Amino acid sequence: EIVLTQSPATLSLSPGERATLSCRASQSVSSYLAWYQQKPGQAPRLLIYDASNRATGIPARFSGSGSGTDFTLTISSLEPEDFAVYYCQQRSNWPPVWTFGQGTKVEIK
Amino acid sequence: QLQLQESGPGLVKPSETLSLTCTVSGGSISSSSYYWGWIRQPPGKGLEWIGSIYYSGSTYYNPSLKSRVTISVDTSKNQFSLKLSSVTAADTAVYYCEAAGIGFDYWGQGTLVTVSS
Numbered sequence: 001e002i003v004l005t006q007s008p009a010t011l012s013l014s015p016g017e018r019a020t021l022s023c024r025a026s027q028s029v030s031s032y033l034a035w036y037q038q039k040p041g042q043a044p045r046l047l048i049y050d051a052s053n054r055a056t057g058i059p060a061r062f063s064g065s066g067s068g069t070d071f072t073l074t075i076s077s078l079e080p081e082d083f084a085v086y087y088c089q090q091r092s093n094w095p096p097v098w099t100f101g102q103g104t105k106v107e108i109k
Numbered sequence: 110q111l112q113l114q115e116s117g118p119g120l121v122k123p124s125e126t127l128s129l130t131c132t133v134s135g136g137s138i139s140s141s142s143y144y145w146g147w148i149r150q151p152p153g154k155g156l157e158w159i160g161s162i163y164y165s166g167s168t169y170y171n172p173s174l175k176s177r178v179t180i181s182v183d184t185s186k187n188q189f190s191l192k193l194s195s196v197t198a199a200d201t202a203v204y205y206c207e208a209a210g211i212g213f214d215y216w217g218q219g220t221l222v223t224v225s226s
Contacts, residue, residue, distance in 0.1 A: 034212035043216035
């Protein structure tokens with residue numbers, strides 16, 4: 001089973017700053033890596049799929065990069081609505097098994 | 110645009126079976142574009158994939174829950190369902206149904222299920 005480890009657990013930043021979130025896989029996941037944003041009381045929202053592709057309607061300030069075992073989600077300039085918890089997620093090729101990282105909370109400093 | 114809505118009891122007794130249904134609108138559950146599945150989130154904790162079903166009827170389960178989980182589809186009602194047997198307090202969580210295409214593209218709003226006597 002592939003384990004995803006996210007770091008840091010909490011990121012304290014101010015609006016306008018750049019946020020860099022990391023996700024490391026215990027073995028290669030190729031580029032099948034997605035990122036989600038979750039706000040309190042809401043379902044998660046897909047931000048990035050296949051490591052670097054923005055989902056429909058996602059602002060350009062969100063970008064993803066990486067392949068193999070190391071991935072990064074970057075928010076270029078934090079808006080007030082970006083303070084939330086972010087999860088990475090992978091799907092194994094066959095049989096399909098989905099796993100999540102434990103999450104990174106981006107909080108207002 | 111798909112819409113998903115969970116329904117089912119909010120309170121289940123220990124050792125009993127948790128049963129939830131997800132109703133899909135805005136698209137057909139017979140579509141080959143998606144895996145239909147369930148994810149849960151214990152209060153204050155992270156996300157856990159429970160399992161998924163494909164339009165062909167093939168099912169895929171989280172190995173840690175596999176012995177207790179059954180996911181099925183009712184194409185006549187455009188619904189899919191989750192059954193989780195022998196529940197304990199550790200199964201208390203918000204349960205989300207979802208449609209997985211490029212990622213988990215669509216989510217229901219989630220329903221809190223509490224396991225308590």
